[in-house]
Amino acid sequence: MKALRLHRAFEAIWGTPRGWRGTVCSVNHSTLGIRLMVTAFAFFLIGGVLAMLIRAQLATPHSAFVGPEAYAQLFTMHGSIMMFLFAIPMFEGFAIYMLPKMLGTRDFAFPRLTAYGWWCYLFGGSMLLVAMLAGLAPDAGWFMYTPLSSKPYSPGINSDFWLLGITFVEISAIVTAVDIVVTILKMRAPGMSLDKMPLFAWYMLVTTMMMLVGFPPLILGSILLELERAFGWPFFDVTRGGDSLLWQHLFWLFGHPEVYIIFLPAAGAVSTILPVMARTAILGYGWIVGAVIALGFLSFGLWVHHMFTVGIPHMALAFFSAASTLVAIPTGVQIFAWLGTLWAGRPQMKMPMLYLIGFFIVFVMGGLTGVMVAVVPFDWQAHDSAFVTAHLHYVLFGGFVFPMLAAAYYWLAHFTGRQYQYRLGVSAFWLILIGFNLTFLQMHIVGLLGQARRIETYPAEIGWTAYNLVSSIGGFILAFGIGLFLIDILLQFFHAPKSKRNPWSAGTLEWGMTMPPPSYNIASIPHVEGREPLHDRPDLALSLARGEGYLGEPRNGWRETLAVGTSSGKLDHIVVLPGNTTLPIWTAAVTGSFFLLMLLKLYWLTPLPLLALVAMAWRWAWLLGRKEDVGALPIGHAQSAPTHAEVQDPPGWWGSIFLLTADGTFFVSLLFGYAFLWTVAPAWPPPQLFDGGVLSLVTGVGATALAVIGARVASRRLQRGNGAGGGMVLIGLVLLIAALSMAILGAPSPTEHAYNAVVAVLLAYAVFHAAIALLMQVFVVLRARAGFLSARRSAELRIAQLWTDYAAGSAAIVLLAIYVPALTA
Amino acid sequence: MDPAGPSAEAINSIWWAMLAGAAAIFLLVGGLLAWAFVRRGDGTVSARTWIVGGGLIFPTVVLLMLLAYGLVIGERLLPRSGPDVVEVEARSSRWQWTFHHRRADGSVLSTPGVLHIPAGRPVDVVLTTQDVIHAFWVPRLAGKMDAIPGHRNVLRIEAGAPGTHPGICAEYCGIGHARHSFRVVVHDEAGWARFLAGEGA
Amino acid sequence: MMGLLRAISGLIAWAVAFSAIYGLQGLGCALGWDRVMIGPLQLGRTLLIVLWLAFVAVQAWMIWHFTHHPRGSVFLNRLTVAVAVVGWVATIYTGVPVVLASMCF
Numbered sequence A: 001m002k003a004l005r006l007h008r009a010f011e012a013i014w015g016t017p018r019g020w021r022g023t024v025c026s027v028n029h030s031t032l033g034i035r036l037m038v039t040a041f042a043f044f045l046i047g048g049v050l051a052m053l054i055r056a057q058l059a060t061p062h063s064a065f066v067g068p069e070a071y072a073q074l075f076t077m078h079g080s081i082m083m084f085l086f087a088i089p090m091f092e093g094f095a096i097y098m099l100p101k102m103l104g105t106r107d108f109a110f111p112r113l114t115a116y117g118w119w120c121y122l123f124g125g126s127m128l129l130v131a132m133l134a135g136l137a138p139d140a141g142w143f144m145y146t147p148l149s150s151k152p153y154s155p156g157i158n159s160d161f162w163l164l165g166i167t168f169v170e171i172s173a174i175v176t177a178v179d180i181v182v183t184i185l186k187m188r189a190p191g192m193s194l195d196k197m198p199l200f201a202w203y204m205l206v207t208t209m210m211m212l213v214g215f216p217p218l219i220l221g222s223i224l225l226e227l228e229r230a231f232g233w234p235f236f237d238v239t240r241g242g243d244s245l246l247w248q249h250l251f252w253l254f255g256h257p258e259v260y261i262i263f264l265p266a267a268g269a270v271s272t273i274l275p276v277m278a279r280t281a282i283l284g285y286g287w288i289v290g291a292v293i294a295l296g297f298l299s300f301g302l303w304v305h306h307m308f309t310v311g312i313p314h315m316a317l318a319f320f321s322a323a324s325t326l327v328a329i330p331t332g333v334q335i336f337a338w339l340g341t342l343w344a345g346r347p348q349m350k351m352p353m354l355y356l357i358g359f360f361i362v363f364v365m366g367g368l369t370g371v372m373v374a375v376v377p378f379d380w381q382a383h384d385s386a387f388v389t390a391h392l393h394y395v396l397f398g399g400f401v402f403p404m405l406a407a408a409y410y411w412l413a414h415f416t417g418r419q420y421q422y423r424l425g426v427s428a429f430w431l432i433l434i435g436f437n438l439t440f441l442q443m444h445i446v447g448l449l450g451q452a453r454r455i456e457t458y459p460a461e462i463g464w465t466a467y468n469l470v471s472s473i474g475g476f477i478l479a480f481g482i483g484l485f486l487i488d489i490l491l492q493f494f495h496a497p498k499s500k501r502n503p504w505s506a507g508t509l510e511w512g513m514t515m516p517p518p519s520y521n522i523a524s525i526p527h528v529e530g531r532e533p534l535h536d537r538p539d540l541a542l543s544l545a546r547g548e549g550y551l552g553e554p555r556n557g558w559r560e561t562l563a564v565g566t567s568s569g570k571l572d573h574i575v576v577l578p579g580n581t582t583l584p585i586w587t588a589a590v591t592g593s594f595f596l597l598m599l600l601k602l603y604w605l606t607p608l609p610l611l612a613l614v615a616m617a618w619r620w621a622w623l624l625g626r627k628e629d630v631g632a633l634p635i636g637h638a639q640s641a642p643t644h645a646e647v648q649d650p651p652g653w654w655g656s657i658f659l660l661t662a663d664g665t666f667f668v669s670l671l672f673g674y675a676f677l678w679t680v681a682p683a684w685p686p687p688q689l690f691d692g693g694v695l696s697l698v699t700g701v702g703a704t705a706l707a708v709i710g711a712r713v714a715s716r717r718l719q720r721g722n723g724a725g726g727g728m729v730l731i732g733l734v735l736l737i738a739a740l741s742m743a744i745l746g747a748p749s750p751t752e753h754a755y756n757a758v759v760a761v762l763l764a765y766a767v768f769h770a771a772i773a774l775l776m777q778v779f780v781v782l783r784a785r786a787g788f789l790s791a792r793r794s795a796e797l798r799i800a801q802l803w804t805d806y807a808a809g810s811a812a813i814v815l816l817a818i819y820v821p822a823l824t825a
Numbered sequence B: 001m002d003p004a005g006p007s008a009e010a011i012n013s014i015w016w017a018m019l020a021g022a023a024a025i026f027l028l029v030g031g032l033l034a035w036a037f038v039r040r041g042d043g044t045v046s047a048r049t050w051i052v053g054g055g056l057i058f059p060t061v062v063l064l065m066l067l068a069y070g071l072v073i074g075e076r077l078l079p080r081s082g083p084d085v086v087e088v089e090a091r092s093s094r095w096q097w098t099f100h101h102r103r104a105d106g107s108v109l110s111t112p113g114v115l116h117i118p119a120g121r122p123v124d125v126v127l128t129t130q131d132v133i134h135a136f137w138v139p140r141l142a143g144k145m146d147a148i149p150g151h152r153n154v155l156r157i158e159a160g161a162p163g164t165h166p167g168i169c170a171e172y173c174g175i176g177h178a179r180h181s182f183r184v185v186v187h188d189e190a191g192w193a194r195f196l197a198g199e200g201a
Numbered sequence C: 001m002m003g004l005l006r007a008i009s010g011l012i013a014w015a016v017a018f019s020a021i022y023g024l025q026g027l028g029c030a031l032g033w034d035r036v037m038i039g040p041l042q043l044g045r046t047l048l049i050v051l052w053l054a055f056v057a058v059q060a061w062m063i064w065h066f067t068h069h070p071r072g073s074v075f076l077n078r079l080t081v082a083v084a085v086v087g088w089v090a091t092i093y094t095g096v097p098v099v100l101a102s103m104c105f
Helices: A002-014 A019-025 A029-058 A068-103 A111-133 A158-186 A199-231 A244-277 A285-301 A314-326 A328-344 A351-374 A376-382 A386-410 A412-416 A425-440 A443-448 A465-492 A540-545 A583-599 A607-622 A651-680 A694-719 A727-746 A754-785 A795-824 B006-038 B047-076 B189-196 C002-007 C009-030 C043-068 C074-095
Strands: A559-564 A571-577 A633-636 A639-641 B086-093 B096-102 B108-112 B114-118 B123-129 B134-137 B144-147 B153-157 B163-169 B181-187
Touching: A002 A540, A029 A068, A029 A111, A029 A465, A068 A111, A068 A158, A068 A199, A068 A244, A068 A386, A111 A158, A111 A583, A158 A199, A158 A583, A158 A651, A199 A244, A199 A285, A199 A651, A199 A754, A244 A285, A244 A328, A244 A351, A244 A386, A244 A651, A285 A314, A285 A328, A285 B047, A285 C009, A285 C074, A314 A328, A314 A351, A314 A376, A314 B047, A314 C009, A314 C074, A328 A351, A328 B006, A328 B047, A351 A376, A351 A386, A351 A425, A351 B006, A376 A386, A376 A443, A376 B006, A376 B047, A376 B144, A386 A412, A386 A425, A386 A443, A386 A465, A412 A465, A425 A443, A425 A465, A443 A465, A571 A633, A571 A639, A583 A607, A607 A754, A651 A754, A651 A795, A651 C009, A694 A727, A694 A754, A694 A795, A727 A754, A727 A795, A754 A795, B006 B047, B086 B114, B086 B134, B096 B114, B108 B114, B114 B123, B114 B189, B123 B134, B123 B144, B144 B153, B181 B189, C002 C009, C002 C074, C009 C043, C009 C074, C043 C074
Parallel strands: B086 B123, B114 B181
Antiparallel strands: A559 A571, A633 A639, B086 B096, B096 B108, B123 B153, B134 B144, B134 B163, B163 B181
């Protein structure tokens, strides 16, 4: 039994220790994916209970069930939990669990980052729960419009909980997105070129790229608002040069793509499940890929349609109205590709299919009302009314929850290891479908009649009582349905008979393993020839289990898997992944303590966790690498490949590229804010412009050039085998920090005018990045001394160079953005 | 909806047109979905017909028409200047609306909680706020517009006939949000003259 | 990766066009260019139309270029051309308001 011997050997390398030690140190993607999904589902239930309380309050006019203060916390937390603590972590967890299995690899590109993301999410989410239990939950609505959320109108700690807690969770979302992007682009089975990738991976690739571009504006907005609340920097205070509309732009710049970020993974699940249910292949693979990419871009051109009533010129509204209708076309392409697939095949009415039908009905209605609110004059009527509440629930519940319920049944065997037995599932489905429509269908009408969002009471004589009572009854039916679903799923863990490997006869690789899958997924890695490897080779699963693919023999106790060329899918190198460690939980705890100190207003203590973070990041990176070249190693089938330490672009380099993409969007959003205030805010131009002296400008720009050139000199010396010589780049970065600090000292007080505050943030941004680059360059010098770098092991130097270039480039832009208007005035 | 003025009527007509279109599309998709289960597929379905015809051409045509329709109506609802336009300033604060009318002699008539307008004449409501963001909405007369700190927004409303309509704050503005409402009293010509003279309020 | 970047360049061009047109509209209104007339034309609207048509032209060239200079796999080439067409249509479609709608009103 070769398969069993291999199983034991791989399990020893990839497994997680039992008990609490395993809990805190595991970096395994299956374990973490399940944890994320379970936690997200728990938040879904909590958010659902809040919704029930809202519906109980609105069931009758003049209800005295909860007061307006508690009601404000209820709807704010319901929205925030469902968006940030349920939907995003749920699909992330699903992707973390499923992607490596679909792509034919053994784990994620950055296993420790996966774990860090989960701990950050858990800690950040807990912060918000604690706030809620203490009665201090955020209460300014889930989109936190200023000035309602600003200090004068929300003096309590409530809003700080939102800003800090959500930012903490967003950090988790960003690192997870980097993790997912690099895994999809690099960590596939050899042969899996982009056009052979499972559609779900395409959907996730687009989704996570959108997260990298969409989340930074919100993080920026939250930081600016927290700076205003904590230190009085007036970004949004109109009396001191700020503008509350800046918040709306930054929020919706995130907020609209967010809807698609939530919908696309679910649509990816639909595109995966639906052809299997119809016993055929998906219709128009290439069309769908194009449509998903188009959605990824177009959805960034919609954000102002949440701001149709803020008094923007009609032409600007029309741009966004056009983009908002345009975005329906790629959605239409997908809908018709799915319908065509069903027509081409012979669909079978199993549990997943039932939920897909629910998805079609509910989501198509949400899409149609979405087109309606894209039409400007109609939106003037519907905006901020119950019509919009109904629309967004049709889109999000229809477009996310229904597909996820289908996915739960489709991939159930992965978690239970058992066949699905019809029990309560069908009744649960009908309760959910009927309950949902009873809750939200007539909400469209009462919205158009004038019921605004977020009211906690309404007069009896206005005639909305019947609508609201039916909604509330529907809400409770829906809740029973969800409860029944939960019971149904739990029962499956105990009763049903063992599942076979591939219960649906699907073609994708995640079904080519035992159920539930082992920690290493597959004992050897296949060479992929088509989109449905299990259909192409029915014996593939057993062959892989016998170690007949790549890397079928454990080596040195290493966690080995393969990396490929991003587009071609050609074998590129071996990735040796780090093993279990408690570093992620500690780093997340330190990150959390920073946010906690901010929350408790102990600002003078915050440098401590920041220093600790530097130390941990240092250790994080120092643990990797080797002190000798090992060259190319055999991987089976008479082929060999170098390890990631000896290639030019290991996953770490790619990770830096995508992290910098997110960072760059953050920076561009900041520049947008600067330009926006300058052109739109009433109290501009500022009374006094920056006057920091030309010396720091000249020194600063010169220093950026020195750093960029120095980084290249160091790289060339290493390539020639002369060791790393970082003298010039170090001097350049130190000079840059000095010049920027000088400018900061000469800058006017940030509390006086939004201009001053923006200048301060720009300079702080530049100093922060120069400091990161400096730390990295020092790290590289010490690594070279310790023998970790050689002409072949030069990737760390290349990564440091990337960050140095970014720091130098952004610092130069910051200096120009500050000095050019000041000098030309 | 029960429109009581030309803006609201225009929006109402868009609504019914879109509802009819949406219902037709919904039935089409539902029908195609249901039929997939009745017929037995044989694997020969043309990607071109389904995706290009159904997914590309069909929605593009529908959406282009809708966009143009919406733009034209939107242009018509803009607050353009005209000889008989009445201007009222609506000052919002937590949680009260105060309306300021400027008389011909330059004096200002303030009415808290009640907006007086003449029937059959376009009215520009100039929206300002003393504190947070509010939104002015009279569901039966027109769409809504936000009052943003530091900005002056203008909403055009018009009522066809004398009467009284409820108005509300549509943007969440704190715990008094649900009660942040007002009334619109529409006068006939004589009533409007009396109001401006300070008798009808 | 360069292949993938090339594949999405058509929609990147749309994103640039959309931001540039929206930015110019905001700037033009802030500087009062809707009230500056050059002959019978508003300065602001004229600039917007020129910018819009320039992007439409550049993106049309992109489609031509990608069709005539294939690189990499058949799949990626098809995707590149399709995305370029989508980006071109999107620029035309979302730019229509520069001729139809009131600029700063």
